[in-house]
Amino acid sequence: MVEVGLLMTIALILALLHFGVPLSYYYYLKKWWLSKPWNIRRDPGYKPKVSIIVPTYNEAGLIESKLDDLAKQDYPRELVEVIVVDSASTDGTPEKVEEWARRNPDVKLALIREPTRRGKAHALNNALKYATGDIVVITDVDTTWSSNDTLSNAVLWFNDLSVGAVTCLKLPAGKGIMRVEEGYREFYNVVRLAESKKHSTPVFHGELAAFRRSLLEKVGGFPTNIGADDSHTATKIALMGYRVIAVDNAWCVENVPRSRYHTWRIRRAQHLIQHFMAILKHLWRAPRELRETLLVEVYLHLLNPWILVIAVAILLYLALNPSIVAIALIALGAT
Ligand code: GDD
Ligand code: MN
Numbered sequence: 001m002v003e004v005g006l007l008m009t010i011a012l013i014l015a016l017l018h019f020g021v022p023l024s025y026y027y028y029l030k031k032w033w034l035s036k037p038w039n040i041r042r043d044p045g046y047k048p049k050v051s052i053i054v055p056t057y058n059e060a061g062l063i064e065s066k067l068d069d070l071a072k073q074d075y076p077r078e079l080v081e082v083i084v085v086d087s088a089s090t091d092g093t094p095e096k097v098e099e100w101a102r103r104n105p106d107v108k109l110a111l112i113r114e115p116t117r118r119g120k121a122h123a124l125n126n127a128l129k130y131a132t133g134d135i136v137v138i139t140d141v142d143t144t145w146s147s148n149d150t151l152s153n154a155v156l157w158f159n160d161l162s163v164g165a166v167t168c169l170k171l172p173a174g175k176g177i178m179r180v181e182e183g184y185r186e187f188y189n190v191v192r193l194a195e196s197k198k199h200s201t202p203v204f205h206g207e208l209a210a211f212r213r214s215l216l217e218k219v220g221g222f223p224t225n226i227g228a229d230d231s232h233t234a235t236k237i238a239l240m241g242y243r244v245i246a247v248d249n250a251w252c253v254e255n256v257p258r259s260r261y262h263t264w265r266i267r268r269a270q271h272l273i274q275h276f277m278a279i280l281k282h283l284w285r286a287p288r289e290l291r292e293t294l295l296v297e298v299y300l301h302l303l304n305p306w307i308l309v310i311a312v313a314i315l316l317y318l319a320l321n322p323s324i325v326a327i328a329l330i331a332l333g334a335t
Contacts, residue, residue, distance in 0.1 A: 004328045007314050014311035018304055025296055026187060029194035036197045040243065046159035047079055050151065051133030051213070054084045055123045059141040060091040066141045067100050071107050073151040080151075081108045085127040087117040121222035121229040128213075128221055134158075136213045138230060143207035146171055146251035153249040154210050164215045164242025165234040167201075168208040168252040169193065189246075196245035199289035200238040202279065202297050203272065204230040207252030215242065226278055227271025235275070238290055239282050269301075276301045 052070060056063060063084075070082055086094045094113050101109045112127055124138060135158055137151065145151065150168065157163045169189045188203075195201040209230040216222075219236045222229040234244040257264050276298050283294055318328075 004318065004331070007318060011311045011314040011318075014307045014314075018308040018311065021296075021304060022300060025300070026191060029198075030190055033194040033198045034190060038197060040157060040163060040245075041160040042156045043159040044152070044156050046156055047076060048134035048155065048158060049079050049132065050075060050081075050135045050137060050155060051131035052080060052082045052137045052139060052151075053124055053127045053131065054082065054139055054141060055120045055127075056084055056086045056089060056093050056097075056141055057117060057120075058089045058091045058093060060089070060093045060096050062141050063093055063096050064100050066139075066144075067097070067104070067107075067109075069144055070139075071104060072148045073145070074148045075151045075155070077106065077108075081110065081131070081133060083110045083112065083127045083130055085112040085114065085123040087114040087119075087123050119224055121224045121226075124229070125221040125224070128216065131213060134213055135210055136216055137208060137210040138206065139208050140206040142255045142257075144253040144255070145208060146253055150208065150250045150252070154208060154247065157245065157247060158210070158212060162243050163245065164212055164237040164240070165204070165244040166210045166250070167192075167204040167230070167234070167244075167246045168250040169246055169248060170205060170207065171251050171253050192246035193248055195293050196243070196247070198293060199287060200235075200242075200244040200293065201246050202231060202235045202238070202244075202275075202294055203246075204228075204234040204244070205246075205252060205254075206230055207254055208250060209234065211237070212242075215240070223278075226274045227267070228275040231272065232275045232278065235279055235294075236282075239286055241287060272301050 054063075054066065054070075059066070067082070067084075073080070084094075084097050086097070094111060097109075097111050101107070101111070110130060112123075112130065114123060114126060128136065135155055137154070139145075145168070154166050154168065157166050169192060192201045192203060211233065215237050216233065218240070219233060221233075223232050226232045238244040279294060280298060283291060283298070286294055
């Protein structure tokens, strides 16, 4: 009996932790940090040279509209170079890029063709060798920037030398399952933004991840062994003391895949787990505000999912063990 009561209590406490910690963190950030000032000097007149790197692997269906979107940005054309880096696509993606470049001679565009596919980060590092911009912006093909001033808005933060990297907030597109995603994103947008006001956010978005090129070089480019290459690189820059922030003037639309939605979500989660595992050993050298954020995010990504698994396992054990349930019922009746 004691055992049943104890196990039930443990399961309950674990379930409370699993749901309570993220919620408390959210309300803490919302109350204490969300409306704080940025303390970052922005200047809309600051116009550094920008390299936009677009990694592609079999994106023939989307690459032209992606390039159209980039060409619509209001950032001065003479200050932008687009570098498409393709890793041996088999669906004619590079040919589509070449055709697009012929139709749009006013856009400075370079195409790098890798002979074999060695992953997105490998391709980005390759492209970095050719990038000449002060700011390097990475953007996935399956995403759209919400308006034609998204790039300008993201870049102006780099006017302040304390800023090392900038990412967008996410506006999910579509209906149905996307609505779940929408709520989820709202929660995460608040967290990303408030963490950024506090110091930095350790989660970046492939839809728009902008870096000061000199710092990218300092951290040795993108890691090829960690799925969340953008988040990891940004966090390494934050560990050097720079702010790496998600900003509320730059929004991206993420094309949530309709098919294989769950596989995609699981892959994303695995990437973040790799990232936070690798961050663990650097926690001690983070500035205090950043360390607090990293500690909570490490808990949320590495421990919190297991806490629910254990709670459910205990409950299943109790439910599937009829003798225990019977004893529990008798005990209940007896009291
Ligand atoms: N050159 C090249 N080589 N590009 C690639 C490769 C590759 O091997 N693999 C994927 N890409 C390109 C895709 O064509 C797309 O433009 C972009 O990289 C992102 O690939 P997705 O397959 O759409 O990745 P995801 O949606 O699961 O994850 C993205 O978002 C994460 C979180 O925001 C990626 O950008 C991750 O790096 C990011 O952490
Ligand atoms: Mn994607």
